[in-house]
Amino acid sequence: MFDLVDLKRPLSDPTSVPTWEEVAHTHGRFLYSLAYRLAGNHQDAQDLVQEVLLRVRRGLATYQPGNLEGWLSRITTNAFLDRVRKQKRRPTQALPDEPDRVIPGSPGIESEIAQRDLPDHLQRLLLDLPPEFRAPVVLKDVLGYSYEEIAGHLGIPIGTVRSRIHRGRGRLKEALTT
Amino acid sequence: MSAQFSDQSMVPEEPWEAEIAAVLGNLPTIDPPAGFIAGALDHRPLFAGRLLVGLALGVVVAFGASLAVGAFGRPLVVPELGALSAQHAMTQAGVLSAAPADSEGFHVAEEAIDSPLDTSAELDLRATLIGERELRQAVYARQGESISIFSQPGRVKFDELPDGDRVMIDGVLAWVDPGEKVVVLETAESAVTIMGLTPDEVAQAVQDIPRRSSTASVTDVLNGITRELGFPDLN
Numbered sequence: 001m002f003d004l005v006d007l008k009r010p011l012s013d014p015t016s017v018p019t020w021e022e023v024a025h026t027h028g029r030f031l032y033s034l035a036y037r038l039a040g041n042h043q044d045a046q047d048l049v050q051e052v053l054l055r056v057r058r059g060l061a062t063y064q065p066g067n068l069e070g071w072l073s074r075i076t077t078n079a080f081l082d083r084v085r086k087q088k089r090r091p092t093q094a095l096p097d098e099p100d101r102v103i104p105g106s107p108g109i110e111s112e113i114a115q116r117d118l119p120d121h122l123q124r125l126l127l128d129l130p131p132e133f134r135a136p137v138v139l140k141d142v143l144g145y146s147y148e149e150i151a152g153h154l155g156i157p158i159g160t161v162r163s164r165i166h167r168g169r170g171r172l173k174e175a176l177t178t
Numbered sequence: 179m180s181a182q183f184s185d186q187s188m189v190p191e192e193p194w195e196a197e198i199a200a201v202l203g204n205l206p207t208i209d210p211p212a213g214f215i216a217g218a219l220d221h222r223p224l225f226a227g228r229l230l231v232g233l234a235l236g237v238v239v240a241f242g243a244s245l246a247v248g249a250f251g252r253p254l255v256v257p258e259l260g261a262l263s264a265q266h267a268m269t270q271a272g273v274l275s276a277a278p279a280d281s282e283g284f285h286v287a288e289e290a291i292d293s294p295l296d297t298s299a300e301l302d303l304r305a306t307l308i309g310e311r312e313l314r315q316a317v318y319a320r321q322g323e324s325i326s327i328f329s330q331p332g333r334v335k336f337d338e339l340p341d342g343d344r345v346m347i348d349g350v351l352a353w354v355d356p357g358e359k360v361v362v363l364e365t366a367e368s369a370v371t372i373m374g375l376t377p378d379e380v381a382q383a384v385q386d387i388p389r390r391s392s393t394a395s396v397t398d399v400l401n402g403i404t405r406e407l408g409f410p411d412l413n
Contacts, residue, residue: 021219025336025344025351028215029207036208049210050218119205126202141202169198176198 017065020057027072034073037138038080040127051079073143074153077135081154084131125175133168140165212254216333216364255332256339257362257371259355266326266373269317318374325374334364345377352377 018026031052036045055075063071126134139145139153147165151158308314318325334353336344339362342355352363354377361372361380372380 021351024215024219029209032210032214033208037205042211045208046210046214049214053218122201122205137202141199142205144203166195169195172198172202173194 017060017063018068020053020060023056023060023068023072024053027069030069031072031076034076034138034143035080037123037126037142038077038131038135040123048076048080048083051083052076055079070145070149070153073139073145077139077153081131081135122172125172128175129168129171133164133171136161136164137168137172141169212335213333253332254335255330255369256335257328257330257369259340259360259362259371262326262328262371263360263373265315265328266324269315269324269326323374325372328371328373329368331367332369334362334369336362352380 028049031049032045035048035052036042039045039048052072052075056072059071059075126138129137136150136154139150140147145153147158147161150165151161154161313328313330316327318327336351336353339353340355342353345352345354352361354361359374359376359379361375361377363370363372
């Protein structure tokens with residue numbers, strides 16, 4: 001007999017485990033946007049999303065219904081960092097973990113960047129950040145996760161998360177105002 | 179300006195940091211290229227091959243590339259439900275009088291009329307019509323009403339369909355209009371619009387088609403349906 005899978009179950013039901021296809025269809029845009037912000041271009045974003053969908057498919061067997069987007073964010077970010085570690089296609093100079101380093105403030109960031117093609121410009125600047133700094137900045141400032149959540153996603157201490165976000169933001173600010 | 183505390187972790191956040199966070203937070207969502215997600219889903223066998231057996235990389239990549247060309251080369255289509263509904267209604271009268279006639283934009287595919295008919299079946303194929311842009315319509319009669327199955331090459335652009343419910347039928351995404359007997363889904367090659375059957379009836383029709391093997395896909399099943407209706411296989 002042909003298996004009919006949940007014909008009447010809404011895709012948005014948060015209490016049930018979605019199928020792989022449901023995740024792809026309902027959260028594909030979310031995954032792609034995050035992947036693009038992390039990877040910086042469409043080709044790498046597509047490769048990353050395909051890798052993420054593989055991991056999602058494997059992981060659904062153990063997924064506990066709840067914060068699906070949080071789970072997907074964790075998978076995407078870790079897949080991104082894994083790819084960076086393996087490929088090292090874009091050598092970058094890591095920023096030092098120096099929590100006490102102070103990025104000097106200056107007024108008028110928004111006015112400085114108002115004249116530019118902001119989204120593209122910001123994306124280029126994000127791409128200049130070392131991946132280990134870019135990921136927490138994207139998770140915090142683009143997706144709005146808390147420091148605790150990001151620490152959980154990345155498996156690093158919260159102090160390190162805080163430091164990397166501070167450093168990353170500082171690098172962005174310097175780039176935007178020079 | 180003094181530092182502020184940003185969230186539960188009580189992290190002192192400088193004002194300039196909040197500005198950076200604000201501009202980053204306003205970055206727009208990036209849409210995937212048209213058909214990308216559906217194309218990725220089509221590549222399941224390739225993914226499985228990578229995972230399970232670690233096939234020789236060159237072979238896998240070449241195979242994947244050939245699949246990608248096919249998947250991404252297919253046009254995205256939005257079934258014109260209003261026009262299809264009108265066509266369905268127009269042919270209904272002709273079908274029920276056992277004299278299906280050409281209607282505007284369509285002509286009867288004479289060669290398909292000779293497809294074997296199972297006269298004992300509850301559903302009785304009455305006509306196969308071909309419209310513009312390779313749009314095909316099979317008209318089925320059943321107890322004083324008719325059912326149309328439209329198919330056209332391409333992928334369904336689900337986001338541009340009217341408000342409706344999205345459901346899964348054996349892993350295939352389908353759009354259904356809860357108030358009408360309209361179901362839109364896609365097979366490996368075609369966008370399929372079924373008018374005159376409820377989603378449950380579509381599912382039942384799928385169930386009634388014997389599986390050719392334990393791994394038969396929904397495409398196999400839909401091909402069984404369309405074969406019954408006189409269509410060629412959908413892929």
